[in-house]
Each structure stands twice: as C-alpha cells, then as structure tokens.
Amino acid sequence: MxxxxxxxxxxxxxxxxxxxxxxxxxxxxxxxxxxxxxxxxxxxxxxxxxxxxxxxxxxxxxxxxxxxxxxxxxxxxxxxLHQFDYIFAIGTIFAFLDAWNIGANDVANSWTTSVSSRSISYIQAMVLGSILEFAGAVGVGARVADTIRTKVVDVDQFEENPALLMVGMMCAILGSSLWLTFCTKVGLTVSTTHSIMGGVIGMGVALVGVNGITWADFSKGDISSGVVSVFLAWIIAPGLSAAFAIIIFLVTKYAVLLRSKPVLRGLMLVPVYFGITAALLVMLIVWKGGSINVNWMTNAQIAGIVVGAGAAWAILVAIFLVPWLYRIVVKDDWQLRWYHIALGPLLLRRPEPPIQPEGAKGGIRDFYEGHLTKEQMEELLTAERVRDEENTANEAKTASDAVSDNVRSDNDQPEGANAPADNFPQEKKIVGPKPEGPWYNSAVLFWYFKWLFLRGVDQDIVNLQHKRTFLSGDLAAIHSHVPHYDNKAEYLYTFVQIMTACTASFTHGANDVANAIAPYATIYQIWQSGALKGSKSEVPIWILCFGGAGIALGIWTYGYNIMKVLGNRLTLHSPSRGFAMELGAACTIILATRLKLPVSTTQCIAGATVGVGLCSGTWRSINWRVVTWIYMGWIVTLPVAALISGCICGIIINAPRWGYKGY
Known part of the structure; x- marks a missing residue:
C-alpha cells in the first residue's frame, strides 16, 4: 500500500x-x-x-x-508522545528548580543595593520583589520564546527527530538547575543566562557534535549569537555599567553631596532625578518587556511617550513628594508617615513638630550607623594600642581589669562612632526562639509554620554581610576609606533608589523568566504535538505562571544567601551610591537591549558597584577578594553547566537497551 x-x-x-x-x-x-x-x-x-x-x-x-x-x-x-511522559515530568521538576534558583541567585541583584544601603528593610524588599517578579513574568512575559534562546544550536538539525530535542532540553535544564543550586548554596553569584547557555551547549555537543554548535556568527551583525557572546559579556557588561554609574554618582557628588547646603540642593534636584529615572525605566520596560510589542510605533512616538512619562512623573513628584521630604529633612517632622505624601502642598501648613521622645518611631535613620571613617578608625586603633601596652605593663590584673580588657567601654570609642564596626544594631526577629513544649503544642506548631514560611525573610542582611569569612577580609578598614556624606541628603535618594529597584525587578521577571521556561516550553510543545514548530516555541500562560511562581518562591525563601555576599561586602553602600549603581546598571541594560549586546544583570550590577566604589573613595575601598570570587563564578559557569548537561545527555542516548547490542 x-x-x-x-x-x-x-x-x-x-x-x-x-x-x-x-x-x-x-x-x-x-x-x-x-x-x-x-x-x-x-x-x-x-x-x-x-x-x-x-x-x-x-x-x-x-x-x-x-x-x-x-x-x-x-x-x-x-x-x-505519551511514551515520553517521564521526560516531561523530569523537565517540569527541574524547570521549577531552575526558576527557583533564578529567584534565589539572580533576583538578589535587583535589591542588594537597596537593602545594603538601608533604604528599605529586607522583608519589604522581598515582598516587593516577589510580587513584581511574578507580575512581570505573567503580565508581560514573552508569549513566544526562542526554542534555543541563546542561539548556539540550530534547531533545524532536530527536524527529523524532534523528540531528541526534547531529551536534549531536559538535560540542558538539568545541567543549569544543578549548577545554579550549588552556586546558590555556596554564595556564588552567577549569570543564569550563561548557565542555561552552558546546558544547551553541552547537550548540543552530545547530540550533534562540536561542529553543530554556533561558536561565533557575525554574518548578520548580531553579536548576541554564538558562544563568543559570553566572553564579550565579561567585558561589555561590567565596563558599561561602571562607566554609567560613575557618571551618575560624580554628578550627584559634586552637584549635591559636597555643596555647602546639600539638603536644599538635593530637594531642588529631586524632581529632575525622578523624571530622568522614570523616562529611562519606561524605555527599559518598552524595549525589554517581554511581550510588549512597539514595532507598530515610530521612533518619534516612542520618544514622545518616554519624555512625556518622565515629565509627568517629575511634576507629580514636585507637587506631592517634595513637600513631604521638606517636612522630613528640614523641619524634622518625625510624626509624618508615608501615607501623608498624598496631602502634597497642604503639608507646608502643618505646625512645627514637637521634640521627638526617646524611643519614638519616625525620623531619619543613620545610614552610616556602625561604619567608621578613616579618622575614627585611626583613633580607635591608637586607643587599642595604648590600652594593650598598659595591660602588658601591669602583671597583676584584677577581675575588673580583665573584664575591661575584653569589653570596650563607650569612653574608648572615638567621638562620632555610633557602634563598633562588628556590632551593628540587631533587627527584630519575626520567627523568634522556639517555644518549649511537645511538637503538637499549638504554640510549637505555629512556630514551625512561621519558620517554614518566614525564615527566608527573617534575616538581618547588614549584619550577615559584616560577618568575618575568608571573603570578607577586614571590612572595617575597607569601609573606612569611603567618605561619609550628609545623612539627610542621603535620605533624599532612598525613594528614587527603591523605584529603580522595583522597575528592574519587574523587567527582570518579564525578560529573564525565559531562561527557565523557554526550554521547558519546547519540551511541552514537542510532548504535546510531536512536532517541532521552527525556531520559536509558544509559551502558554500557565507556564509563565509556573516560572513566575518559582522565581517568587526562590527570592522569598533563599534570596538572603546571595545578598549577604554582595552589598557592603563589596564596598560601603549608602542611598546616593546605591541609586547610582542601580541606575547605571539600568542604563547598560537599556543600551544593550537596543544594540543587541549580550549582557547579564548580574554582571551589570557588579560592574556598577565597583565603579561607584572607586570614584567615591580609593582603590582600597573595594574588597577585591569578592570581585575575584564573582569573576570566578562567571568564568566557570558555562563550562561546568555544559559538562553536566553533556554528560547526562551522552549517557542517556548511548545507554544499552533491551534488544540492542551497542558493541
């Protein structure tokens, strides 16, 4: 027939x-x-x-x-393809693990600077991060994703065997998720984009050979194709981010922070900062917003939307936020709360505030609390040296003398030091100690419930960052090389820093969720239809929700483990510095998205942090151990993920089966 x-x-x-x-x-x-x-x-x-x-x-x-x-x-x-249900099941499990690791490892980059500079508490950052990452992934996440997103393997090679690509994508997700899990556990910040690229390279070598990999392709002028894009990203992303962040911080430093009246100058520039930041972030959402399509709009229309959004936001800030900030930083109105911003100009008619009682909430926190300047550090070291010499000369010590040797009195600290560099104020714990009683006691069960769902956000990041490890070195000495600016002037940058972090988190969820769900969507498509539909894979809304939930759960439960390695462990953070870092990284992502340059958010924020640290102090104000640790993670990610994926894929396709003699 x-x-x-x-x-x-x-x-x-x-x-x-x-x-x-x-x-x-x-x-x-x-x-x-x-x-x-x-x-x-x-x-x-x-x-x-x-x-x-x-x-x-x-x-x-x-x-x-x-x-x-x-x-x-x-x-x-x-x-x-019901005979491959197990491949779909394994892909589902490890795709969720990959998304969880993106949240725990990659999303921390959006919020590390805000938490480290104390512009926002850790639990507030995690609540905002979880919501915005999920909203970005589901709301504007790409409905159609590249089958092989990193463009290192041609999908046409699998046209006659689409199920073989299904196996390969399962191995790629396995390699990426296992490596990311290890990195997240040991506190190694890596690029999730390069991790999934390594997984795809490994399975590609196992299935189609070395010649089937696109190592470099400059024929179309798109340097984002091919493995060479990874090496370019090591230079492009940190370099551009550092350059943008340095420019932003130097303008802030010499226009506001070093002036005779920095608070008033900062108040005048607050609407300008917010307007420019809003315009840039609208560009970021438009160009890197997943399913947002602006191809039907002309360049003039896009420019009009960007400028209009920035101008409108600047006007709103000038009407509502500036009067509120004026009452806070100039009038010391400690009774104001955030919801009073809606009163706008009416706040200027408030009477003079009373004297703030001891222990009352409100006012401006000290962003440099626990950090010593260079002069204070030298005075402290001199006092310790003199005390040690006196103790050595006295052979007979009383019990009180012994106690005074181990505990520093307040009189020994130099004037202006708020706390020793290794003794920061402790934040109140949510979970608290475990109550006594059997496990079935209601109080004990409630404690277990809190520990399970709130332990990940019940962390004191600033204190964790200052714990001495082999990476931290002498943080007190490193931070002493960074100058301290007016605390009230620093406060002006907290809101614009939080706004930048929120937008970066939203766009990260919209764009980088494809690192986890694009390979999984390919597995689902082949499993469902038995066919390979070109170089694009349709992404159902439930897969976007699946990936967004994994990212949100990752940042909520384990984001602190990466965040404690960055931030103040790299250089001293404050609101003005953190704002420059985040906006510099956002500018780099905007430019790279438009020019199709291969960059990673991890590398952008790291480069911006080093750049601001250098221009705010000296080369001694950077912890180069952490910089080396970060770069090591970037370098080993691609080969290790490729090795794991390639080995698993090679074992699967070459394994002996019943009725087949492979020798």
Whole structure:
C-alpha cells in the first residue's frame, strides 16, 4: 500500500477551485498533495554527531517522526508522545528548580543595593520583589520564546527527530538547575543566562557534535549569537555599567553631596532625578518587556511617550513628594508617615513638630550607623594600642581589669562612632526562639509554620554581610576609606533608589523568566504535538505562571544567601551610591537591549558597584577578594553547566537497551 492510499483512508479530499494550482484539502484542514507524497523523499545530509546511531536503534521508535496524520493534526490527537511522559515530568521538576534558583541567585541583584544601603528593610524588599517578579513574568512575559534562546544550536538539525530535542532540553535544564543550586548554596553569584547557555551547549555537543554548535556568527551583525557572546559579556557588561554609574554618582557628588547646603540642593534636584529615572525605566520596560510589542510605533512616538512619562512623573513628584521630604529633612517632622505624601502642598501648613521622645518611631535613620571613617578608625586603633601596652605593663590584673580588657567601654570609642564596626544594631526577629513544649503544642506548631514560611525573610542582611569569612577580609578598614556624606541628603535618594529597584525587578521577571521556561516550553510543545514548530516555541500562560511562581518562591525563601555576599561586602553602600549603581546598571541594560549586546544583570550590577566604589573613595575601598570570587563564578559557569548537561545527555542516548547490542 502506497503512502497516498494509506493517507486517503484517513483524509477525504475536496477540490478547491479558487486556487491557481489545484490542491487537495483534508476535511480536518490539512493540505495534501498526492504528487508530493508519491515522489521519492529528498535525501538529507546525514548527521555526524553521536545521535546519528539512534536511527539504527530497534527500540528507538519514539525518536522517529510521528506519522503525518498525527503530526499535523493536533486537534484530533493531544499529548501524542505519551511514551515520553517521564521526560516531561523530569523537565517540569527541574524547570521549577531552575526558576527557583533564578529567584534565589539572580533576583538578589535587583535589591542588594537597596537593602545594603538601608533604604528599605529586607522583608519589604522581598515582598516587593516577589510580587513584581511574578507580575512581570505573567503580565508581560514573552508569549513566544526562542526554542534555543541563546542561539548556539540550530534547531533545524532536530527536524527529523524532534523528540531528541526534547531529551536534549531536559538535560540542558538539568545541567543549569544543578549548577545554579550549588552556586546558590555556596554564595556564588552567577549569570543564569550563561548557565542555561552552558546546558544547551553541552547537550548540543552530545547530540550533534562540536561542529553543530554556533561558536561565533557575525554574518548578520548580531553579536548576541554564538558562544563568543559570553566572553564579550565579561567585558561589555561590567565596563558599561561602571562607566554609567560613575557618571551618575560624580554628578550627584559634586552637584549635591559636597555643596555647602546639600539638603536644599538635593530637594531642588529631586524632581529632575525622578523624571530622568522614570523616562529611562519606561524605555527599559518598552524595549525589554517581554511581550510588549512597539514595532507598530515610530521612533518619534516612542520618544514622545518616554519624555512625556518622565515629565509627568517629575511634576507629580514636585507637587506631592517634595513637600513631604521638606517636612522630613528640614523641619524634622518625625510624626509624618508615608501615607501623608498624598496631602502634597497642604503639608507646608502643618505646625512645627514637637521634640521627638526617646524611643519614638519616625525620623531619619543613620545610614552610616556602625561604619567608621578613616579618622575614627585611626583613633580607635591608637586607643587599642595604648590600652594593650598598659595591660602588658601591669602583671597583676584584677577581675575588673580583665573584664575591661575584653569589653570596650563607650569612653574608648572615638567621638562620632555610633557602634563598633562588628556590632551593628540587631533587627527584630519575626520567627523568634522556639517555644518549649511537645511538637503538637499549638504554640510549637505555629512556630514551625512561621519558620517554614518566614525564615527566608527573617534575616538581618547588614549584619550577615559584616560577618568575618575568608571573603570578607577586614571590612572595617575597607569601609573606612569611603567618605561619609550628609545623612539627610542621603535620605533624599532612598525613594528614587527603591523605584529603580522595583522597575528592574519587574523587567527582570518579564525578560529573564525565559531562561527557565523557554526550554521547558519546547519540551511541552514537542510532548504535546510531536512536532517541532521552527525556531520559536509558544509559551502558554500557565507556564509563565509556573516560572513566575518559582522565581517568587526562590527570592522569598533563599534570596538572603546571595545578598549577604554582595552589598557592603563589596564596598560601603549608602542611598546616593546605591541609586547610582542601580541606575547605571539600568542604563547598560537599556543600551544593550537596543544594540543587541549580550549582557547579564548580574554582571551589570557588579560592574556598577565597583565603579561607584572607586570614584567615591580609593582603590582600597573595594574588597577585591569578592570581585575575584564573582569573576570566578562567571568564568566557570558555562563550562561546568555544559559538562553536566553533556554528560547526562551522552549517557542517556548511548545507554544499552533491551534488544540492542551497542558493541
């Protein structure tokens, strides 16, 4: 029986007279041509990779292309590759683990500076981060993603064996998620984009060979294609971010912070800062917002929207926020709360505030609390040296003398030091100590419930960052090289810093969620239809929710482990410095998105932090141990993820099976 006679039993052809060339159209909407199906198939170039031997495998029926009637008729046959349900199940588990690691490892970059500078508490940052990451992923996440997002393997090579790509993507997700889990545990901040790229490279080498990998492709002027983009990102992302952040901070430093009246100058520039920041962040959302399509708009229209949004936001800030800030920083109105911002100009008619009682909430916190200047550090070291000499001279010590040797009195500290560098004020714990009693006691059960859901956000990041480890070194000495600016002037930058972090978190969820769900969407598409639909994979809304939930859960439960490695451990943070770091990283992402430059948010924020640290102090104000640790993570990510993925994929496709002798 010929192919045409077999298929004719399934399809009833109907002649279509309106077409120039006569065609036969199936009742189910599938085009059919007897001439096309009766002719001999065009010979294809044989594969040269290790997967070529799968064609000879007697039990490899699942890897062959599905019959025509099933392949192109998804309405009549759903989930056609049920023999590979286990691949879909494994892919589901590890895709969620990959998304969880993106939240725990990558999302920390958006909020580290805000938390480290004390512009926002850690639990507030985690609440905002979880909501905005999920909203960005589901609201404007890409509905259509690249099948192989990093463009290092050509999907046409899997046209005859789409299920083989399904196996490869499962191995890529395995390699990426396992490596990210290890990095997140040891506190190694890495690029999740490069991690999934390494997984794809590993499975590509195992399936189609080394020659099937796109190592470099400059033919179309798109340097984001190919493995070479990773090496370019090591230079482009940190360098551009550092340059933008340095420019922003130097303008802030010499226009506001070093002036005779920095608070008043800062108040005058607050609307300008907010307007420029809003315009840049609108550009970031438009150009890097996943499913947001602006191709129908002209450049003039886009520019008008960006400028209009920035101007409108600046006007709103001038009307409502500036009067509120004036009452806080100039009048010391400690009774004001954030919801009083809505009163706007009416706040200027408030009476003078009373003297703030001891222990009352409100007012401006000291952003440099616990950090010593260079002069204070020298005085403290001198006092310790003199005390040690006196103790050595006295052979007989009383008990009180021994206690005074180990405990520093307040009189020994230099004037202006708020606390020793290793003794920061402790934040109040939410979970608290475990109550006494059996495990089934209601109080104990409630404590377990709080520990399970709130332990991840019940962390004191600033204190964790100052714990001495092999990476931290002498942080007190490093921070002493950074000058301290007016505390009230620093307060002016807290809101614009939080706004920048919120927008960066939203756009990160919209764009980088594809690192986890794009390979998973490919697995789902092939498992559902048995076919490979080109270089793009449709992403259902439930997969976006799936990935967004994983990212939100990751930042909520384990984001602190990466955040404690960055921030103040890299250089001293304050609101003005953190604002410059975040806006510099955002500018780099905007430019890179427009020019199609391969950058990572991890590398952008790291470069911006080093740049601001250098121009706010000296080269001694940077912890170069942490910089080396970060760069090491970038360098080893791609080869390690590729090795894990390639080994797993090679073992699977070359494993012995019943009825097959592989020797």
């Amino acid at each position: 010929t192919t045409a006679s077999r298929v004719s039993k399934t399809f009833t052809p109907v002649y279509h007279a309106k077409k120039r060339k006569s065609k036969l159209i199936a009742k189910r909407g599938v085009a059919f041509s007897p001439r096309r199906h009766n002719r001999k198939p065009t010979p294809r170039t044989p594969w040269t990779g290790p997967a070529a031997r799968l064609r000879k495998h007697p039990v490899q029926q699942g890897f062959q292309r599905t019959p025509l009637s099933r392949k192109f008729d998804p309405e009549s046959s759903k989930m056609v």
